[in-house]
Amino acid sequence: MSPSSAVAEAAIARPSAGRHTLALFKSELQLVFGRVRTWVLLGVLAAVPVLIGVAIKLSGAEGGAEGFLGQIAGNGLFLIVASLGLSLPFFLPTAVTVISGESLAGESSLGTLRNLLTAPAGRSRLLAAKMVALAIFCLAATLTIWVAGLIVGFILFPVGDVLLLSGSTISLGEGLLRALAIAVVIALSLLGLAGIGLFVSSLTSTPLAAMAATFGTFIVLGIMSAIPQIDVIHPWLLMYGWTSFADLLRDPPYWDAIGRNLLLQAGYLAVFYAAAWARITSRDIV
Amino acid sequence: MTETDGSPLVTRGLTKRFRGGQVAVDSVDLEVPAGSVFGFLGPNGSGKTTTIRMVLGLIAPTSGEVQLLGQPMPKASLRVLPHVGALVEGPAFYPFWSGQANLLRFDAADRTADPRTRKARAGEALERVGLSNAAGKKVRAYSLGMKQRLAIAVALMQRRDLLVLDEPTNGLDPQGTREVRNLIRELADDGTTIFTSTHLLAEVEQVCTHAAVMSRGRLIRQSSMTELRAELRPRLIVRTPDVTKAAETLQSLGVTDLRTVGETVEGDAGDLPIDKFAAGLVAADVRIHGFGLERPSLEEAFVALTGEGFDVAE
Structure with missing residues (x-):
């Protein structure tokens, strides 16, 4: 019996061979959500609506705040939107940076990458599982704020029909759905950054270095967005369309800016995911 | 492939030159007979682990080829590796997880592994390496010897045709070393081919049927133990x-x-x-x-072969 036929026979002897591709994805989620670190990050995000809510409650009904913040005292639902909006420039990117920086570099530094690849997980499939887990973390992060905002907003403030930016009014139920849509759009807005983080994480075996480099990149992009002399490239920067989520509070919602933002995120994600793939499939794993 | 038929592990002219220009492995031609317990010997730094990494497709050879279970590596990784149990360069685990949880994750990474039997197989593997009582303990709290046993358990999660073990008794006390030796004998009796690197000659003398000796990246000798002994x-x-x-x-x-x-x-x-x-x-x-x-010891034969004994190669 030649060894190749022995392998073929053994593969046949395992009736389930090749049918459990999803097990790795599930295991990946357990890895991300089974860590204290992840829950600390989500806890910090959940604290955002609490802090804002309490601050506004204590400062009295008319704190003189503008935008969504000013509307919270009148309608607790706006606490969700305001918390999501205020977490977007810093807290959410930080959380995404930590988790994405850890993804491959963490396995590399522990040495567990060797065990996964000899299992064999397959390099492409492992990368896909990492990215899917990252995307689900992004969604979990914004949904955490949504839930915390909902609870705190309903406890501390009156709630009712929602006055939209365009002047019309929608029911509380539809308002909650719009807020949920905002959470989803913001989660999708984070995918470009998650892609950058995944790529950087594939370059090194030091998770902290990956996190620092990813966050550094984020800051540099932020600074570039603030320099008016280079406004030609502003529309192509990662965060250019991040605030477009507010268009969901118009009647009917404006989809143009949101769609453009999501396309831009998809572009960033595609480029950096491809780079991460090229790196992980050719890299020597020591 | 004609002349290598039946051999679960064959390398031809396997070479790895690192970016600095240093040649870690230099035209190595290994041929591990089916059913053998093959001792892969050499001082620290002689290129054993680098060879094993190339065999398992973790790093790409600069030149040369590897045939694992008759298939070319790393191309056939996904087809071949489910039939190969591996322990490469020391135990590596998620310290914040239990020993059992670690086993389950690495098993989940193999898409041919049946999820319905996963827990049961993990239990058996832990039992086999004597870790049943520590299965629920976080790996962070494991001793080096326990981690080493857990690493062997990973390789035993499935019935394998070939086990590639890199220094399996590293960090084990004499009792643990004896247990691993017995385990290797048992597995070999079941028909599993075992390729194990080591720098402990006593291990080779006691369990191996074949041995190869590396020195400074080159394979300087490979033969059956009977042949080797006859020369002494x-x-x-x-x-x-x-x-x-x-x-x-x-x-x-x-x-x-x-x-x-x-x-x-x-x-x-x-x-x-x-x-x-x-x-x-x-x-x-x-x-x-x-x-x-x-009879001169294997160690003396080894010194005669490598001319350097067991110091780190420079």
Whole structure:
């Protein structure tokens, strides 16, 4: 019996061979959500609506705040939107940076990458599982704020029909759905950054270095967005369309800016995911 | 593939040159016979682990090829590796998870592994390496020896055709080393081919049927243990206060390569029957304090082969 036929026979002897591709994805989620670190990050995000809510409650009904913040005292639902909006420039990117920086570099530094690849997980499939887990973390992060905002907003403030930016009014139920849509759009807005983080994480075996480099990149992009002399490239920067989520509070919602933002995120994600793939499939794993 | 048929692990001209230009592995031609327990020997830094990494597709060779279970690596990784249990360069685990949770994750990474039997298989593997009582403990709290056992358990999660073990007894106490040796024997008896690197010669002498020796990136010897042992000619050792007289007598009886060290005379007795020497020495009035044949240790053979013993290669 030649060894190749022995392998073929053994593969046949395992009736389930090749049918459990999803097990790795599930295991990946357990890895991300089974860590204290992840829950600390989500806890910090959940604290955002609490802090804002309490601050506004204590400062009295008319704190003189503008935008969504000013509307919270009148309608607790706006606490969700305001918390999501205020977490977007810093807290959410930080959380995404930590988790994405850890993804491959963490396995590399522990040495567990060797065990996964000899299992064999397959390099492409492992990368896909990492990215899917990252995307689900992004969604979990914004949904955490949504839930915390909902609870705190309903406890501390009156709630009712929602006055939209365009002047019309929608029911509380539809308002909650719009807020949920905002959470989803913001989660999708984070995918470009998650892609950058995944790529950087594939370059090194030091998770902290990956996190620092990813966050550094984020800051540099932020600074570039603030320099008016280079406004030609502003529309192509990662965060250019991040605030477009507010268009969901118009009647009917404006989809143009949101769609453009999501396309831009998809572009960033595609480029950096491809780079991460090229790196992980050719890299020597020591 | 014709001449390598049946061999679960074959390398041809396998070479790895690192970016600095340093050649870690230099044209290595390995051929591991099916069913063997193959000891892969060499001092630290001789290229054993680099070879194993290439065999398992973790790093790409600069040139040369690897055939694992008859298939080319790393191309056939996904097809072949489910049938190969591996332990590469020390145990690596998620410290914040239990030993069992670690096993489950690595098993989940293999898409041919049946999720329905996963827990049961993990339990068996833990039992086999004597970790059942520590299965629920976080790996952070494991000793090095326990981690080493857990790493072996990863390789035992499925029935394998080939086990590639890199220094499996590293960090184990003598009792643990003995247990791993017994485990290797058991697995070999079940028909699993075992390729194990080590720098502990005693391990090789006790369990291996074949051995290969690496030195400074080159494979300098590979053969069956029977062949290797046959080359180690036994030496006649006589301990006596009358060294001069003993040496003269032995020489007259046909012993060659005689040497005298302190109160010991030793020499190559060839195929001559040793009772003849004992009788001859007594007849010559040589007082005998000790008398016998001694086989040189594998270690001495090793030093002869590598010319460097077991120090780190430079």
